[in-house]
Structures are given as structure tokens and as C-alpha cells.
Amino acid sequence: MSYFELQCTSHFSFLRGASSCEELFAHAATIGIGGLAIVDRNSLAGIVRAHEAAKVTGIRMIVGCRLDLVDGMSMLVYPTDRAAYARLCRLLSVGKKRGGKAKCVLEWLDVLEYGEGLIAVLVPDEADEICALRLKRLADGFGDRAYMALTLRRRPNDQLRIHDLSNMAARFRVSTVATNDVLFHEPHRRILQDVVTCIRNGTTIDHVGFRRERHADRYLKPPEEMGRLFPRNPEAVARTTEIAARCTFSLDELAYQYPEERTMPGLTPQQALEKLTWGGVKDRYPEGLPDEVKEKLDHELALIERLGYAPYFLTVNSIVRFARSREILCQGRGSAATPPSVTSSGSRRSTPSATTSCSSASSPRNAASRPTSTSTSSTNAAKR
Amino acid sequence: MVGPEGNRNVVTAADLSARSLGIRIGMPATQAQALVAELVVQEADPDGDSASLDRLAVWALRYSPVAAADPPDGLVLDTTGADHLHGGEEAMLADISGRLAAAGVRARLAISDTWGASYALARVSADERAIVPAGRTAEVLAGVPISALRLDPNTIADLRKLGFDQIRDLEATSRAPLTLRFGPLVCRRLDQAFGRAAEPIEPVRPPDVVEVRRVFAEPIAAPETIHRYLGKLVGQLCAALEERGLGARRMDLLFGRVDDEVQAVRVGTSTATRDVKRLTRLLGDKIETVEPGFGIETMRLAATLAEPLHPKQTISSLTEEPDADVAGLIDVLANRVGEDRVYRYAAVASDVPERAVARVAAAALASDDEWPAGWPRPARLLQPPEAIETLALLPDHPPVSFTWRGIRRRVKRADGPERVFGEWWKADPELVAVRDYFRVEDDAGERFWIFRAGDGENAATGSQRWYLHGIFA
Numbered sequence: 001m002s003y004f005e006l007q008c009t010s011h012f013s014f015l016r017g018a019s020s021c022e023e024l025f026a027h028a029a030t031i032g033i034g035g036l037a038i039v040d041r042n043s044l045a046g047i048v049r050a051h052e053a054a055k056v057t058g059i060r061m062i063v064g065c066r067l068d069l070v071d072g073m074s075m076l077v078y079p080t081d082r083a084a085y086a087r088l089c090r091l092l093s094v095g096k097k098r099g100g101k102a103k104c105v106l107e108w109l110d111v112l113e114y115g116e117g118l119i120a121v122l123v124p125d126e127a128d129e130i131c132a133l134r135l136k137r138l139a140d141g142f143g144d145r146a147y148m149a150l151t152l153r154r155r156p157n158d159q160l161r162i163h164d165l166s167n168m169a170a171r172f173r174v175s176t177v178a179t180n181d182v183l184f185h186e187p188h189r190r191i192l193q194d195v196v197t198c199i200r201n202g203t204t205i206d207h208v209g210f211r212r213e214r215h216a217d218r219y220l221k222p223p224e225e226m227g228r229l230f231p232r233n234p235e236a237v238a239r240t241t242e243i244a245a246r247c248t249f250s251l252d253e254l255a256y257q258y259p260e261e262r263t264m265p266g267l268t269p270q271q272a273l274e275k276l277t278w279g280g281v282k283d284r285y286p287e288g289l290p291d292e293v294k295e296k297l298d299h300e301l302a303l304i305e306r307l308g309y310a311p312y313f314l315t316v317n318s319i320v321r322f323a324r325s326r327e328i329l330c331q332g333r334g335s336a337a338t339p340p341s342v343t344s345s346g347s348r349r350s351t352p353s354a355t356t357s358c359s360s361a362s363s364p365r366n367a368a369s370r371p372t373s374t375s376t377s378s379t380n381a382a383k384r
Numbered sequence: 385m386v387g388p389e390g391n392r393n394v395v396t397a398a399d400l401s402a403r404s405l406g407i408r409i410g411m412p413a414t415q416a417q418a419l420v421a422e423l424v425v426q427e428a429d430p431d432g433d434s435a436s437l438d439r440l441a442v443w444a445l446r447y448s449p450v451a452a453a454d455p456p457d458g459l460v461l462d463t464t465g466a467d468h469l470h471g472g473e474e475a476m477l478a479d480i481s482g483r484l485a486a487a488g489v490r491a492r493l494a495i496s497d498t499w500g501a502s503y504a505l506a507r508v509s510a511d512e513r514a515i516v517p518a519g520r521t522a523e524v525l526a527g528v529p530i531s532a533l534r535l536d537p538n539t540i541a542d543l544r545k546l547g548f549d550q551i552r553d554l555e556a557t558s559r560a561p562l563t564l565r566f567g568p569l570v571c572r573r574l575d576q577a578f579g580r581a582a583e584p585i586e587p588v589r590p591p592d593v594v595e596v597r598r599v600f601a602e603p604i605a606a607p608e609t610i611h612r613y614l615g616k617l618v619g620q621l622c623a624a625l626e627e628r629g630l631g632a633r634r635m636d637l638l639f640g641r642v643d644d645e646v647q648a649v650r651v652g653t654s655t656a657t658r659d660v661k662r663l664t665r666l667l668g669d670k671i672e673t674v675e676p677g678f679g680i681e682t683m684r685l686a687a688t689l690a691e692p693l694h695p696k697q698t699i700s701s702l703t704e705e706p707d708a709d710v711a712g713l714i715d716v717l718a719n720r721v722g723e724d725r726v727y728r729y730a731a732v733a734s735d736v737p738e739r740a741v742a743r744v745a746a747a748a749l750a751s752d753d754e755w756p757a758g759w760p761r762p763a764r765l766l767q768p769p770e771a772i773e774t775l776a777l778l779p780d781h782p783p784v785s786f787t788w789r790g791i792r793r794r795v796k797r798a799d800g801p802e803r804v805f806g807e808w809w810k811a812d813p814e815l816v817a818v819r820d821y822f823r824v825e826d827d828a829g830e831r832f833w834i835f836r837a838g839d840g841e842n843a844a845t846g847s848q849r850w851y852l853h854g855i856f857a
Contacts, residue, residue, distance in 0.1 A: 156758075188816070205809045210733040
């Protein structure tokens, strides 16, 4: 039996979650859970750590977020692809900009606007009219991407509540999915959870009373136990796997993206760079281009093309051009920004043949380490 | 503690650790210092001691209107008719010793019919809190050593030499030779201890107490007369209280008898008040407990505990009904049956059923805590839960049947489990304790609230035994 826990709150939900992503994933690995979705409150803060923990433990990590809307509706959203992830980030940015520090103000209409490609799971309270209204809204807005969470609370009338909720879900043709609303990875963390709840409410454990988390058993449970706890809803437990399969997005898809640099309309950055370079050559070597330099330039331009660095050099070019227009002294810094192509394209005034070509060495093919941006540094310039 | 005795310094007091090293009271200071090299010696301060004992006596007035210092190291209280305000004699002693302990004073307490007997028992009884039931003083006293008779040490030493060891030995001897040899004090102490001779307590009066008094030219004794003067005294007291903007929470009525004996009546109120009629009634109810003896010479009425009470505007609207004031009823009941027996129940924010209610004072304000609506709770909670025999599948299922008080019941319907965790901040065993509560209905339609100690899986969470905790109405 396989089970994915789709509602884990890490301690990135400040003063709510009591376990770190590392602890959650390590524990999930020992009890045989297929994967975890970290859903912090109106935040994606935990997913980087979760991603790393997932890599270490070899357990699937599903990117998710719990949205608490201003009208009291709570839902879990999971981006299915990279575009949906971008929309989710945009949605959170909108909410946080509205709410100010540590707040996030989101309305249902915002969710609808950015909801494309997101799987949405309603977190219901009781099976009442409000819940029906929200469920209908969700079903209309998300279609087959709408689900409803069934969570045991270990409180009176629990089974009846689950029964009513699943009936209501069937009425609106929404699938149910079992979650455990995890706040900590193992039972003993309840104590720490109570303590952080006290801190959040600014009170002591003796006076916190019913403001404590009242729905019990908020730790990770093995798949067999989840199956045992939902004897009447095996399909809801199985559906966790289905949702996990639908969420194909992984943080691995995200890589550093250099902003676009379009100096010359109609040309790609690489074409623009080449045009600038060969243009600069004419000014730099009025008496004709030495073969040695030409060879170097060809080599470098090919390398830049292969690595896709052209926009970066165009940025340098535009900065230098701006600086010159204002008569600001500017010199390249370090080895990264001074290949002959730079000087040739007019970014520098020194003679390229006097410099050693080092762009091959300074541009390792690791995309993560981009050449550093230019700035004036007289020490480096003096060294040359 | 070292103080002068004659022309040399002797040990006047020693703590437990000093005594375990062989230091005895009365031992010359030099000898004690020779015995224990690192002895911490401090100068005794008898005046300071007696002053602080007097302060303690004033404090003890909270328990009884007749309290006095009993130098050098005791307090004496006449608690007749006062213990009911503190929940009975036992509860009162526990309260006294608890409060003293909190202030760093270790106290030995005894209650008996006479001052002398209480004095002796407090000093020799094995029990730190001894209570002698009324009328049994004589048999308890018989076995007490004579050193507890409030005689000076020389007399006791001489009596010991003559072979008197316990009080029963002295009782059995003819009195004339004793009086001849040791003076009248020995027999008087005996009589006082057994209650044959009167021994009035001269109570301390606390400073700043609103008090009114009346001295009678001719001693009074008839209850009607007492009642009449009581009404006048209460009127005066309330006027005095009003002048200061106070209301009485506790009042002491002291009767000075012709024979110097003091009789006291104490009443408490749940809210500060200066309602003449109400207070007169409260005190009047108690007058029958007063023994006028040969007549009462003085009556003193004091508000020993007063709180600010400012005049309140009454509701002047024609439509609004004022809230019924039950404070008067509460006071009458509390002073008749005891304050601890008049109470209200209030909700407490706790998931553990036993802790979800608490007794609060009858006049306490309503608390904000409320139980969550929609969670059925039984009308009757058994205290403690009763063990039942069950047949149940672990870990999630309710029992199929259970036997409670010898009757086997088949479970028709059940709801649960409701998981209740121990409150880990209260006690160590509750760190992991879990109870799974089920609401079950039997064949006859009766509903019960049963629980399993433990979560059915992990042995650390409880014994996995089943209990019946409540019955639904």
C-alpha cells in the first residue's frame, strides 16, 4: 500500500509547525511513506529545505502551499508544472504585498486568477452550509483539479463528520483525499508544538486552555495505519498517490535565469554581441586585425554562444556605455569580464593583444557560477 | 542562638542539624562551640522574637477572632465557632500549616478542649497536626509527659526526681503535698489542662480595624437583649464603615463575660457589604452558640476584614429589572452549613474530563472559559472512573460488550475514539498518557462514556484497561 502525506506543516509555518523538513523526511523514510507535500501557511519558505531533505532521503517531495483566505476558507494547492508554480509564487507575492509584514491577504478571486494548473484541496471544518458553499466554489473553479481533504480529528462524532463530508463531496462530484494535517513528525513533539502555540498566543501553558491545537494525532503515520484509520474511504487514501502523480513539478526544473538583454531589436543577444564585437574591431585595429586576435575572438564567441553568456556581456556593454556617457571612470574587474571580445566590442580601451586570453578558464560550464558583474576596481586594473 | 542566662551564655535555640550534632538547649555556649568547631552562633533577640510573635498572632486573627501570642514560641487561638469558615478543623489546620510553611515557619498544631492540652499536644504529639475530639482530652492528656505542663524547668526536674513522669502520675497523687512542696502552680496547670479551671485568652487586636463596642452597666444574658444590642452595634459599625468607604467581608462579635472569659462569633460574607439588616441577620443566627454564663459585660463588634465598597447607582429605568442579588442567600447558607459547601461549578479549558470543571466560590464572577459546543459530554461523571470488563478489538474499535457493576451490556452503537492526551505540564506520567473515549449505546438504549487507558498500540501510553467514566442522561 502506498500513501503520500499531502498536508505537512514544517516549522517554516512560524510557531505552528514543530518539526523541520529534515526530521519530517527522515521519519517518513523510516515508516515507508511514499512522499511528503510540505504545505506551509501562505508560504513556500520551507520547500528548498524540503527539496534538499527529499534528495538525502530519496523520498518524493511535492511542492505545495496552504492558502488561508480572508473569508476563512483554507485550501491546499499543489502546482502541477513549472508554469503553475510561477503563478502560485505570483499569487503569494500579491497577497504578501497587500498584507504587509508576516501577513498575506488573499481572496477567492485571486486564487481563481492564478489558479490555472494548480491542484486545489479544500480543508473543511464541519460538513455544514459554509463548507458546501466553498466546495461548490472550488468545484466550479478548479474542475477535476478540485479535491476535498478528509482528516481524522479524533474528536467526538469524527466518523460521522467524515461520512457527511464524503457524501457532500460526492454530491458536488469532488474527489476526496485523505490527509493527516501533520504538525510534527513523531508523537513526542506535541509538547514542543504546545509550547510554540503558547508563544504564538503570548501566554503560558497553564493559561493557554483551548487555544492549543485540539485535533489530536498530528504526527506522521505509516501507510498501513492510514489505511486502517480510513476503512470506509480506501479510495481517499489511494488518491494521495494520484495527486502525487499529477504534480510533476520539481524544484530541479528551476535554474538561474539571466534577465533578457535586447540592445538591438531583431537580433538575438549572440548576434548582437557578434555585431558589436566585429564593429569594435574596426575601431580598435584600424590597420587591420592580427590573425592571432581574430583566432582568439572566434574561439571566445563560440564559447560564449555555447554557454549562452551573450546577454551578460551585453549588460556589461550597456553599463560601460552609460558610464562613458556620464564621464564616469570605469574599468573591468577581474578576469571574468575582460576577454578580448569585451574590449573589441568597445567596453575597454586597452589593447586586446596585450591581455592574456582567459575566458575559457574563467567561464566554467557550471551555469550556477556566472561571471560576476562589472564594477570599477583600480587594484585589478593596475595589476594588468 | 545564644543568650545570657545569669552570668553565662547558654544555647537558647538550635536548628535540626545543630541538634543532630549534639547541641542541646540550655547547654553553655562555650561547650557547644567546643563540640562543633564550625558552629554558627547568633545572638538571641528575645524582644524581636516576641514582637514578631505578636505580628503572627495578628495574622492568626484571620482564622479566629480570639488569637494571642503564647510566648516564647507559641500562638493560641480559640477556634470555637470559627473553623466552619475554613472547612472544618482539619482543613483549617492544614491551611494554617501550609501558609506558615510558605512563609518559612515550621509549625506544630493541635486542637483540643483547653489551652493547656493543646499546648502539651502541639509539643509532644507525634502528629504535626493533632486534633482531639471534644470530651476526650482527659484520656489523651494522661499519657503526656509532665514537661508539657507549662511549668518552669526546675520544677519539672524536681518532679522527675520524685518519680513523676507522666501527667497521669500527677493526677493520681493527692494535691496537698504537691502544693506544699511546689506551690499552687502545679495544680493550677493541671486544672487548666483538664478544663477544670478557666483560662481566658486575651486576644490581640489588629491595628486599624473598624470596631464598635458597648459596655453594659448591668450584665446581660437573655438572647433577646443580646439581639437588641447587636442590632444597635451593627448599625454603628455600618455607619463607621460607610464613613471610610468600606464594606465588611468578615465580622467578629466578641462578648466579654463577667468571669473574664471571651466568647466570639465570626461571620463571613461573600461580597463586601454594609447592609445593616443582612449583617444583623447573619450575626443573629449565630447568637445561640454564645454561652452567656453569669452575664455579658461588654460586646465588641469588629470588621476584621473590610474591602472598599463604593456607593452604586441603582437602576432607575422603569423597564429594566435589576439582577437578583443572591449574595445575601449565599451568606446565610455559607454561615450555616460552612463556606466550603456553598459553591458553583465553572468550566475549565481542559480536555481531561476530570479537570474540565472546577468548584468556584459561590459569588465568583463567571469565567470566560466555555466548553466547545457540539461535543457531547455525559451528564454524570463517575469519580473515579470505574474499571469495566470488555471485549474489544484493538486498536480502533469500541468494545463489543462490557460488564459494569456486574451487568453485562452489549454495545449496539458507538462513536469514537476521541483521543484525549495527558496534560504534560501537570505531571510526568502524563507526558505520554493517552485516553481513547468512546460513546456507546447498549441494547436498552442507555448511553455510556467509556475509555481505554492508552492508544491501543503503544504500551507506554497507558495500561490498555477499560473504564466507564460517565453516563449520558
